[in-house]
Amino acid sequence: MISVQGLNKSFKVARRSSGLRQATKALFHRDYQTVHALSDISFSIQPGEIVGYIGPNGAGKSTTIKVMSGILVPDSGSCEIMGYTPWKDRARYVKNIGVVFGQRSQLWWDVPVIDSFELLRDIYKVSPSEYKANLSLLVETLQLSDLLHTPVRQLSLGQRMRCEIAASLLHSPTLLFLDEPTIGLDAVSKLAVRQFIKTYNNERNLTVILTTHDMNDIEALAERLILIGKGHILFDGRLKALREKFGAHKTLTIDYKESASNIDIIGTTILSQTGQRAVLGVDTKQINVSEVIGKLSEQLELSDVSVEAQPIEELIVQLYQEYEL
Numbered sequence: 001m002i003s004v005q006g007l008n009k010s011f012k013v014a015r016r017s018s019g020l021r022q023a024t025k026a027l028f029h030r031d032y033q034t035v036h037a038l039s040d041i042s043f044s045i046q047p048g049e050i051v052g053y054i055g056p057n058g059a060g061k062s063t064t065i066k067v068m069s070g071i072l073v074p075d076s077g078s079c080e081i082m083g084y085t086p087w088k089d090r091a092r093y094v095k096n097i098g099v100v101f102g103q104r105s106q107l108w109w110d111v112p113v114i115d116s117f118e119l120l121r122d123i124y125k126v127s128p129s130e131y132k133a134n135l136s137l138l139v140e141t142l143q144l145s146d147l148l149h150t151p152v153r154q155l156s157l158g159q160r161m162r163c164e165i166a167a168s169l170l171h172s173p174t175l176l177f178l179d180e181p182t183i184g185l186d187a188v189s190k191l192a193v194r195q196f197i198k199t200y201n202n203e204r205n206l207t208v209i210l211t212t213h214d215m216n217d218i219e220a221l222a223e224r225l226i227l228i229g230k231g232h233i234l235f236d237g238r239l240k241a242l243r244e245k246f247g248a249h250k251t252l253t254i255d256y257k258e259s260a261s262n263i264d265i266i267g268t269t270i271l272s273q274t275g276q277r278a279v280l281g282v283d284t285k286q287i288n289v290s291e292v293i294g295k296l297s298e299q300l301e302l303s304d305v306s307v308e309a310q311p312i313e314e315l316i317v318q319l320y321q322e323y324e325l
Contacts, residue, residue, distance in 0.1 A: 001175070001207055002045040002068070007077035009038040009063055037063040038074065039231040047174070048205040050197075052222035054212065056320060060231045061211045065177055068209070069099060082174065095124060098168030098176045103183065105160070106167055107152045113163050114148040117170060124171035131170065138166040141196055158189030165193065169200070178210045182217055194220045215312040227319060235319060242315055250289055252280040254296060255304040265295050 012032045016022050037060045045051055055061050066072040067079060070086035070093055079086060084093040099106075107116040121131045139145055142162045152160060161181060168176060178197070182190045198221060200206055210222055218225065218239070225242060227235040235242065252268075255277050263270060263278060267286030271279040282292055289307055296302060 001047045001082060002043075003078075003080045004044070004064075004068070005042050005078045007038050007041040007064070007067060007079060008036075008075045009060075009067065009072065010075055011035045011037055036231050038067075038077075041077070041228070041231070041233060043226055043233065043236055045207065045209070047207055048201065049224060050201055050208040050210060050222045052210050052212070052218040052225045053228070054218065054225065054316070055228040055234075059228045061228060062179070064228070065179065065209070065211060069097065069177060070094065095171065096174050098171070098173035099179075100161075100164050100168045100177070100181050101179045103180065105152070105164065107160070107163060109153050110151055112149045112151055113144070113155075116152065116163075117148075117167060120167055120170055126171050130172060134170050134172060135166075138169060141199065142166050143192075158185045158192075161185060161189065161193060162196075165196065172204075173206075175207045176209070178208060178212075180212050180214075181210070182212070182214055190214075190216075197221055215316065219312050227316070229320065239312070242312075242319070243309065248283055248285045249310050250282045250284060251308040251310075252282050252289060252292060253304075253306045253308070254278050254280070254300070254302055256300040256302050258301060263296070263299070265292055268292055 011034070013035050015031050015033050016025070041060070041064060053061055053064065063072065067074050068081060068086055070090040073087045081093070082096055084096075086093050106120070107113065108119070117135065126134070139148070142165065144162060144166060147155060147159055147163060152163070155163065165181065181197075182193055185193065194217065197208065201208055208221070210217065212218065223238055225235065225237065225239055226233065251271070257276065263273070263280070265280075265287070267283045269281040269283075271281050273279070280292070282289055293302075293305060
């Protein structure tokens with residue numbers, strides 16, 4: 001569905017020192033620095049995939065999305081999506097995509113939500129029957145019935161984001177770009193948005209490209225991860241593969257009935273030990289968690305055991321550090 005090959009994009013950024021003298025000089029002669037936003041970016045995405053596209057600030061995420069949306073033209077390389085080149089076939093191409101930007105709105109601020117929906121219907125030339133069916137489905141699944149006649153400016157952030165997602169899907173796109181869709185949302189709203197995206201993806205085979213700094217969004221929605229840094233692809237694969245590469249540490253919490261002296265097992269580190277509870281760090285490259293539990297049960301009368309994998313945020317930080325980002 002999506003084939004990106006060798007994308008390159010650079011920007012010229014004006015630079016000058018502070019001070020009146022430098023400001024005056026800049027009126028007649030400007031110094032520029034070339035910033036390479038994208039360097040030989042290549043990947044492909046199949047229909048129905050939910051892909052997390054992540055990276056630190058300034059990595060090139062937004063530039064990639066803007067090229068794929070048809071907003072920017074790359075310096076070189078190719079991008080074919082659903083048979084279209086986004087920046088060449090933009091008028092026909094955009095009818096097949098939906099875009100949600102967490103910090104920008106496609107809804108009109110001072111009018112009721114339903115008016116924005118109807119205007120978008122006319123812009124995308126959605127047939128009355130399709131619009132009615134899509135609106136009914138989206139209102140029901142996103143619980144928008146009480147919001148349709150409320151001006152957008154009076155909605156909470158969580159309510160507005162649900163309306164933004166509905167607005168992006170009214171014309172039945174086959175590809176959805178989500179940029180920080182849960183930014184600033186409370187826990188309940190985040191869960192509702194994630195569940196809807198997952199359900200809609202399963203029912204409509206919607207392809208989703210998700211850019212976010214919230215790794216909980218990635219874990220909840222995406223099986224595949226593309227990590228970009230300094231304009232280069234650093235990792236492209238399944239979350240499971242990322243955990244196998246970097247997630248060698250697990251946290252083991254044990255409760256036991258009697259007090260214990262020092263717990264000394266090769267491949268483990270005592271993170272904390274108070275009373276009848278101990279928290280151990282386990283290096284799974286040296287020893288399996290099951291072996292650790294077996295050795296502990298020989299020494300102690302265990303009453304409870306829990307194992308936690310390394311948080312995805314820590315794995316991403318390790319990957320950043322490997323490339324010195």
